[in-house]
Amino acid sequence: MRRPIMAANWKMNCTVSQARELVSALKGLVSEVSGVDIVLAPPFTSLPEVAKLIADTDISLAAQNMHWEESGAYTGEISPVMLKDIGCTYIIIGHSERRAYFGETDDTVNKKLKAALHYGLNPIVCVGESLAQREAGETTQVVGAQLQAGLAGLTADEVNRVVLAYEPVWAIGTGKTATPEQANEVHGFMRQQLSAAFNEATAQAVRIQYGGSVKPDNVAELMAQSHIDGALVGGAGLKADSFAGIVKFEG
Numbered sequence: 054m055r056r057p058i059m060a061a062n063w064k065m066n067c068t069v070s071q072a073r074e075l076v077s078a079l080k081g082l083v084s085e086v087s088g089v090d091i092v093l094a095p096p097f098t099s100l101p102e103v104a105k106l107i108a109d110t111d112i113s114l115a116a117q118n119m120h121w122e123e124s125g126a127y128t129g130e131i132s133p134v135m136l137k138d139i140g141c142t143y144i145i146i147g148h149s150e151r152r153a154y155f156g157e158t159d160d161t162v163n164k165k166l167k168a169a170l171h172y173g174l175n176p177i178v179c180v181g182e183s184l185a186q187r188e189a190g191e192t193t194q195v196v197g198a199q200l201q202a203g204l205a206g207l208t209a210d211e212v213n214r215v216v217l218a219y220e221p222v223w224a225i226g227t228g229k230t231a232t233p234e235q236a237n238e239v240h241g242f243m244r245q246q247l248s249a250a251f252n253e254a255t256a257q258a259v260r261i262q263y264g265g266s267v268k269p270d271n272v273a274e275l276m277a278q279s280h281i282d283g284a285l286v287g288g289a290g291l292k293a294d295s296f297a298g299i300v301k302f303e304g
């Protein structure tokens with residue numbers, strides 16, 4: 054059985070005081086939850102504050118991006134060592150917004166992934182097709198290529214530590230969710246790819262989140278699918294009650 058993992062990617066939202074309010078409310082709502090990994094990915098500026106607030110809980114901390122080098126002349130960048138130092142245990146890599154707006158490529162995803170594994174951060178690696186690619190029937194080709202290049206050079210043991218997130222770009226922030234069956238089909242395809250590239254045990258062990266307009270009222274049907282192990286949540290992660298509903302798989 055793969056352990057469910059629910060992650061809230063706050064994107065570029067929340068000041069430190071707003072982060073404090075959100076996390077305080079959320080803690081009360083999920084304090085009884087067990088058997089689910091809960092991950093919060095606030096912006097860099099709120100990471101230390103959120104780390105303090107969740108220190109007495111099982112909630113884990115993630116950053117939304119990082120550089121692959123340990124230190125150096127990379128103005129504006131944050132290193133894996135810095136993130137570990139302030140209590141991050143997860144790192145989101147290759148989100149479609151970083152790919153679309155900030156020049157993230159499969160090559161930089163691969164470098165960041167290797168760095169995350171090297172420095173002991175748990176990577177959440179995002180893949181997904183655009184609307185045009187889906188309509189052109191290219192979904193599996195695009196996702197397959199992103200996976201192959203993103204995971205290039207990793208051993209099966211390393212891949213076991215990776216969480217994947219399938220996020221169809223056309224479903225992010227649009228209110229359009231892939232149907233649970235559509236999502237499950239791609240997740241199943243991703244497992245086949247993992248089985249071919251690594252081995253069947255790894256393919257069955259890796260957790261694959263779905264992301265794209267996940268809400269309390271659609272989470273249960275998504276989580277009922279055989280290959281969906283969690284959610285990477287944007288908008289609904291910014292409200293304590295809606296993210297708590299997602300964590301509990303209930304609307």
Ligand code: PGA
Pocket residue numbers: 062220224225226227228264265266267285286287288289
């Ligand atoms: P959304 O974002 O839940 O707002 O659609 C998902 C994501 O980008 O991870």
